[in-house]
Amino acid sequence: MATFDYAEMQAVADELITEFGQQGTVTRITSSGPSYDPTQTTTEYPCRLVIMEIDISKVDGTLIEATDKMGYVSVVGLPIALTTADKITIDGKPHAMKIVKPLSPAGTTVVYEIIIAA
Template sequence: MATFDYADMQATAHELIEEFGQAGVVTRLEPPDPVYGGDPVPTPYPATLVPMAYEARYVDGTVILSGDMQIYISAVGLAIEPTVGDVVNANGAEYAIVAGDPNKYDGITPVVFIVQGRSVA
């Protein structure tokens, strides 16, 4: 049985996100130095992404709130895996990641990152 080429699927997802999406930034707060302390350091990572509002039928008021965004982030060229605690800058607004799915169907290759973003403001 032939194996599926997830790298090809990742490339296709990237092409679609690049065509229909926008440039954005995923910012991660790096912890302070364990010895010297200090404040967490925000580290920005450029990304290509597509932010979309959730359909009304998915907004339940507990897990998904009104104003939450479903954000598709291309895995190509992104140095980190977006996770809870990171902040995504899209549409001129900041969204804290409250849930995410790396879509690693083979357990290795992230095809696309799909995250739930909640407005920081």
């Protein structure tokens, strides 16, 4: 029986996001040093993403609001795993990521599904 190639699905997702999406930047702030006087370092990672209106069925009125946006971020070329502590910049405007969900069948992350504050 043939096995499914999830790496190929990564490439297909990246191709679609590249064709129909846009460039963005993931910003991660890390702290080092003593807790009473930490040094914060900001690192920016370019990414490819597609952003769209949120599916109304996802709106719960508390964490997810009707003004939020959802999207997909390509993992190809992205050296970090996204977290909700990261910020994502789209068209020069930073957004908080409320939800970051890696789509990882069989342990291979194909794409990240995100919900951002608008």
